[in-house]
Amino acid sequence: MDLKQHINKNKLPRHVALIMDGNGRWAKQRGQERIFGHENGIEAVRDTVKAAAEIGIKYLTFFAFSTENWCRPLREVETLMDLLTRAIVNETPELNENGVRLQAIGDLESLPLNCREILREAMELTAKNDKLIVTVALSYSARWEIVNAVQKIAQKVADRIISPDAIDETTFINALETAKIPDPDLLIRTSGELRVSNFMLWQIAYTELYFTPVYWPDFRRRHLYQAIVDFQRRERRFGNVETHPVNTKNA
Numbered sequence: 684m685d686l687k688q689h690i691n692k693n694k695l696p697r698h699v700a701l702i703m704d705g706n707g708r709w710a711k712q713r714g715q716e717r718i719f720g721h722e723n724g725i726e727a728v729r730d731t732v733k734a735a736a737e738i739g740i741k742y743l744t745f746f747a748f749s750t751e752n753w754c755r756p757l758r759e760v761e762t763l764m765d766l767l768t769r770a771i772v773n774e775t776p777e778l779n780e781n782g783v784r785l786q787a788i789g790d791l792e793s794l795p796l797n798c799r800e801i802l803r804e805a806m807e808l809t810a811k812n813d814k815l816i817v818t819v820a821l822s823y824s825a826r827w828e829i830v831n832a833v834q835k836i837a838q839k840v841a842d843r844i845i846s847p848d849a850i851d852e853t854t855f856i857n858a859l860e861t862a863k864i865p866d867p868d869l870l871i872r873t874s875g876e877l878r879v880s881n882f883m884l885w886q887i888a889y890t891e892l893y894f895t896p897v898y899w900p901d902f903r904r905r906h907l908y909q910a911i912v913d914f915q916r917r918e919r920r921f922g923n924v925e926t927h928p929v930n931t932k933n934a
């Protein structure tokens with residue numbers, strides 16, 4: 684079955700987010716070190732970005748490294764940072780040619796200096812592109828992001844820029860890392876784990892969740908298409924009742 688043909692182009696998720704999980708287990712299955720799995724995860728990212736651009740997805744977000752992942756063995760962390768830096772160097776020219784904008788969310792200050800520099804250059808180079816916005820979550824966790832947002836808002840209150848009772852959802856959204864990115868419509872997690880592991884807790888309030896047993900290094904465009912076809916079969920109600928027009932009085 685050609686899954687791509689089953690995708691309704693008029694009902695595409697605007698923003699697809701991915702928790703790329705299972706690299707270590709993929710490597711272990713092959714009698715290799717975990718790092719082998721991370722290396723092989725890059726091709727999965729490449730194929731996913733290409734596929735998303737082809738069908739017209741606007742925002743794609745990859746959870747690449749969490750705040751908690753810093754606790755992993757030093758060698759794994761260092762290799763991951765190295766892989767990430769090299770991947771950005773290697774992939775940015777092609778991303779740029781294809782009109783892809785690269786951006787990052789998370790505690791970027793905590794990344795190694797060379798990685799931060801490479802990332803900054805890639806973001807600057809692609810800043811004017813708008814065909815597809817690819818966001819990489821690095822040293823990111825939702826709780827970190829939320830605490831950070833609270834600090835920013837508290838500072839504005841202390842400086843008398845805003846008053847506490849003027850704080851609303853928009854104030855909060857604007858203080859998040861994702862201020863300029865719409866909430867994900869679809870969140871995909873690979874590797875069979877049924878959890879969100881501190882990812883975009885605020886933003887996924889009404890996101891459709893999709894879990895696949897496929898380990899990240901095996902993830903390819905057909906898996907993305909499968910998730911989108913599944914997404915398009917669902918009815919999103921946002922707390923309303925099916926097909927009932929939004930009550931403008933309450934909207």
Ligand code: IPE
Pocket residue numbers: 703704705706707708709717747748749752763874899
């Ligand atoms: C995902 O794969 C990559 C990162 C979290 C950086 P894992 O490294 O978590 O692989 P598993 O889940 O242990 O198999």
Ligand code: IPE
Pocket residue numbers: 702703704705746747748749752876878880
């Ligand atoms: C989530 O995967 C983080 C990333 C994919 C970057 P983890 O492997 O770190 O999550 P847990 O430990 O299984 O919850």
Ligand code: MG
Pocket residue numbers: 704705706
């Ligand atoms: Mg994992």
